[in-house]
Structures are given as structure tokens and as C-alpha cells.
Amino acid sequence: xxxxxxxxxxxxxxxxxxxxxxxxxxxxxxxxxxxxxxxxxxxxxxxxxxxxxxxxxxxxxxxxxxxxxxxxxxxxxxxxxxxx
Amino acid sequence: xxxxxxxxxxxxxxxxxxxxxxxxxxxxxxxxxxxxxxxxxxxxxxxxxxxxxxxxxxxxxxxxxxxxxxxxxxxxxxxxxxxxxxxxxxxxxxxxxxxxxxxxxxxxxxxxxxxxxxxxxxxxxxxxxxxxxxxxxxxxxxxxxxxxxxxxxxxxxxxxxxxxxxxxxxxxxxxxxxxxxxxxxxxxxxxxxxxxxxxxxxxxxxxxxxxxxxxxxxxxxxxxxxxxxxxxxxxxxxxxxxxxxxxxxxxxxxxxxxxxxxxxxxxxxxxxxxxxxxxxxxxxxxxxxxxxxxxxxxxxxxxxxxxxxxxxxxxxxxxxxxxxxxxxxxxxxxxxxxxxxxxxxxxxxxxxxxxxxxxxxxxxxxxxxxxxxxxxxxxxxxxxxxxxxxxxxxxxxxxxxxxxxxxxxxxxxxxxxxxxxxxxxxxxxxxxxxxxxxxxxxxxxxxxxxxxxxxxxxxxxxxxxxxxxxxxxxxxxxxxxxxxxxxxxxxxxxxxxx
Numbered sequence: 001x002x003x004x005x006x007x008x009x010x011x012x013x014x015x016x017x018x019x020x021x022x023x024x025x026x027x028x029x030x031x032x033x034x035x036x037x038x039x040x041x042x043x044x045x046x047x048x049x050x051x052x053x054x055x056x057x058x059x060x061x062x063x064x065x066x067x068x069x070x071x072x073x074x075x076x077x078x079x080x081x082x083x084x
Numbered sequence: 085x086x087x088x089x090x091x092x093x094x095x096x097x098x099x100x101x102x103x104x105x106x107x108x109x110x111x112x113x114x115x116x117x118x119x120x121x122x123x124x125x126x127x128x129x130x131x132x133x134x135x136x137x138x139x140x141x142x143x144x145x146x147x148x149x150x151x152x153x154x155x156x157x158x159x160x161x162x163x164x165x166x167x168x169x170x171x172x173x174x175x176x177x178x179x180x181x182x183x184x185x186x187x188x189x190x191x192x193x194x195x196x197x198x199x200x201x202x203x204x205x206x207x208x209x210x211x212x213x214x215x216x217x218x219x220x221x222x223x224x225x226x227x228x229x230x231x232x233x234x235x236x237x238x239x240x241x242x243x244x245x246x247x248x249x250x251x252x253x254x255x256x257x258x259x260x261x262x263x264x265x266x267x268x269x270x271x272x273x274x275x276x277x278x279x280x281x282x283x284x285x286x287x288x289x290x291x292x293x294x295x296x297x298x299x300x301x302x303x304x305x306x307x308x309x310x311x312x313x314x315x316x317x318x319x320x321x322x323x324x325x326x327x328x329x330x331x332x333x334x335x336x337x338x339x340x341x342x343x344x345x346x347x348x349x350x351x352x353x354x355x356x357x358x359x360x361x362x363x364x365x366x367x368x369x370x371x372x373x374x375x376x377x378x379x380x381x382x383x384x385x386x387x388x389x390x391x392x393x394x395x396x397x398x399x400x401x402x403x404x405x406x407x408x409x410x411x412x413x414x415x416x417x418x419x420x421x422x423x424x425x426x427x428x429x430x431x432x433x434x435x436x437x438x439x440x441x442x443x444x445x446x447x448x449x450x451x452x453x454x455x456x457x458x459x460x461x462x463x464x465x466x467x468x469x470x471x472x473x474x475x476x477x478x479x480x481x482x483x484x485x486x487x488x489x490x491x492x493x494x495x496x497x498x499x500x501x502x503x504x505x506x507x508x509x510x511x512x513x514x515x516x517x518x519x520x521x522x523x524x525x526x527x528x529x530x531x532x533x534x535x536x537x538x539x540x541x542x543x544x545x546x547x548x549x550x551x552x553x554x555x556x557x558x559x560x561x562x563x564x565x566x567x568x569x570x571x572x573x574x575x576x577x578x579x580x581x582x
Contacts, residue, residue, distance in 0.1 A: 042163035047457035055102035
């Protein structure tokens, strides 16, 4: 398993389900990654800004850490775990 | 009835829950795995190898080479701990957080039976598993002592309910060190008195215990009977802090005085900032240093006045360090302030403080950090090595760090150098924007630090620039090309995602 710390800006397609944001898929390095499952969700405060983090699992069994930064607003891919 | 909810191998379990690839394999949570440090948490799969929290990583690697080493994310664990706290509060208002992964809950009334409490605990275990994919061991008892010790009887995902009689049945045959509050040194002293089990402590004569251990002797004897009248302090009732401190294990053993002083400055700033944000002042400064042989030295000095000023904390810590450091390479440095009082009580002398400008500047800087985050302003004396200390407890100064070390002269290093310049620009821009917003609070600032009054366009220019993406692939020398916000990339049409 391989772990990478990144800070790549990405486009994310999301849905609102039961009042919660749920990432469905995102584009990273020109390819589209489909989210199979949201495995974790937490917030981090940076001054007055609340950053929202999602740990998601793809259909290829890789896991990604996505961050929604309302200052842009934009999404950032902050970590990747490769299953291979 | 009291419940003690203890999350099983909390940090490691969170990582296993968030990363399915880690489930079922030994996981060790630590600082940066590429640097030296200590084990923060070990999963249950890693524990049979002998790996324990607090153990040096080098030893953990020797004992469990097949483990997955994961860099911990303290902010994530705290956020999940708070979410768990909210879950507990949905059951009862009587919740006392005991640590990041433990909490006491007061449930039911005085007449609630162990079986009723057990049903509540079982529901809670199910909720934690469903909502967080985490397991918890729960101890139930008539008081905090019994609940705490019962939680350790069956792990992981255990549920143990004991009354005082059950406590005696389970714990009296056990070693004295299994008692909550009896550490290795106390246990050694007890064994020297012939007390080797909890049952023997329960029957030891009060006189002998008092003569040897003082006032805590008879208290320990009561505890050995499963008796404890410590009240549960609910979450909503604030508890007065006794001390506040920060310490850091250095990236490598260091004997560079400039680096160590910079570290002390950063630690002092963190401690003073915490004191101010929580409304405390303190008057005892303690410095802690640990050398490569794990020999720890702690020295403290009582100040003539209460303070929450990082300069005074730093100057005192530095003086202690200079006095007691013999020049040997250090692996850990820490600063603690104790003898705390509430700022409105202990800090009255500040009314007569001659340096009002410094106080106003400090308040303004606090407001900057409240708005832009702790890393938005750091003492200039620690800037030269901020990237080396960009981990716990400081937090990153800019975005997330890459996990690889650049090779001198490589494109990666050049990229990092340009990023450092950009970060400096960002720092100055943030400082400028903050001063602009705080200009009314800073009439005493020197003219060259006063921000010019500008129109809206100028003000916008001073706002922090959106953080640009930094890419750093593990083990790669060359940094990936960094896409800049707004720059078109191949296949960038958002409609592709839909």
C-alpha cells in the first residue's frame, strides 16, 4: 500500500442526502474517480474557516481524502492511499 | 450508575475505518513515518508483537516489520471525539470527557440496576459501530473507579458491569498494579510492604498505609474495596486547568543552539496563546529537555508576576535551558506554564502594565489567529525552520506537507524553494490583511507597520491569496506540475463529472 500527501485542486460532483454532503465522483489527473463509499467525515477549523474533510473509497479499492474549502470555494485532494 | 466508554485503539481504529485496506492488518499510528518518533497508537493486530503506545518507532519496526505505519491526524481524532461526545450527550447530559478516547457517562437514577445500565451501554455500542464503524469497550459500575476498571476487563468491544461485590470478586486476586492509580513505582513500594494483590491492599492496616503513603494510603485501601466518591463533573461544568504545556520530539537529535532556541520560542508562543485563548495567566515556567539516552531533565522557575505573554515565558524557558543544557544532542524539548489563575484575577497587575502597546499588539495578533488560523502568524525567530517543525503540535504553516525529502539541486528542491518564497509572500500578505482589519486597534504601532488605508480594490489585494496546489509524490524527485487556480487543464470541463 502506498500513501501520498497531496494538495491537488479537483472538481467534485456531490449530492445532498439527508442534509449531508456526499461526494459521488471527482476528476483527478484527467480521470474520473467514482466514489463507492464515504468511510469518514470530519471538520477542521483554520481560524474562522471550517474545512470539511471526507474519506472516500473508490470502486478500485483506493481511498482518498477530499477537503472542501469554502474560501474558494474549491475542493482539494489531500491524501491518497493506493491499494496496489 | 456510571458508564466508562473507552474507544478501542482509537487512533488506529479510525484509520482502519477510513481506509478499508488497513482492516485486519497491524496498523501503527505515529508522527511522520519517514522520521523518528514514537508510536502514538497500535491496532489490536499489532499488539501481539509487543508494540505499545509510547514505544520508539525504531523498536516498533523491529518488533512488527510487517505493520502499516500511518501518519496520525490529531485534528481528525479530536473532531471524531467531539462527534462521539455529541452522541453521548444525546443519551445523557451527565458526560465527563476523560481523554480524547474515554468518557464517563452518568445514566439513569440511583435506583437504576446494572442490567438496565447494561442495556443502555449495549445500545450505545451499536450506535457507535453504526455511525462511526468503531468499537468501544464499556465498563459499568456504581462509581467512576469501578466503571473505569471494569472497562479494561474485556477488550476490544467488551461490556462489563460490576457492582462493588463483583469488583472485589474480579480484582482482589489481581496484581496490585491493576488498580487504577497505582503505577510501577507505587506498586514497587507496596510490594516492599508485602502487598502484592488488590485483595491484600484491601486488608492492609490503615496505620501502615498512612505511615508509608501519607493521606493517599487510606484512600487506596478504600479504592481496593471498590469504593469511590469522586463526583462526575459534567461536560457543561468547566474544570479549572492546572497547567498548560507543549513538547515536541525533534526530527533528529539536535545540538544547534539557534534551532533549539527557535523551538523553545515556538513552544512558548503556543503555550502563551493557549493561556490567553482560555483566559488564564500563570507564574511558573517549566522547561523539559530529553537527550538521546532518554534522560529527561525538568527545571522550573517561579515568576514575580502572572503572565500570558510569550516573550516572558520564552525568556524564562530560555534562561533555564541555557543554565541546564550541557550541549548534548537533544531529542525532545518542552515548555509548560503552571500555577495558573484566571486572567481577570491573576492578571490585575496588567492594568498598570507600562507596555500597553505590547498588550494591544498581542491582542491584535490573537485576533488575526482567531480569524486566519494558528499558523497564520508565527514568531519570526522560528520561521527559519518552520518546515522542519510543521508537524504536531504546531500544525502546518501552509498547506499539507509532502512526504518526501528533496534531493539538493533537483527540480523538486527548486520547486520547494519557489514555494518557500511564495509562502513568505503569503505570510506577508496575510499579515498585511490582518493589520488592515486591526488598524483601529493599533494606534501605537510604528508608522512603518501601519497599513495604508486603501479603497476596496486595495483591500482585496491584501486578502490571503487562495492557496495554490502543491504536489509532492512519495519517493519522487521531481514535483508534478502544479495547476494554478483558474488555469485550464486538459479535460477540465465540469460537465464530464455529471
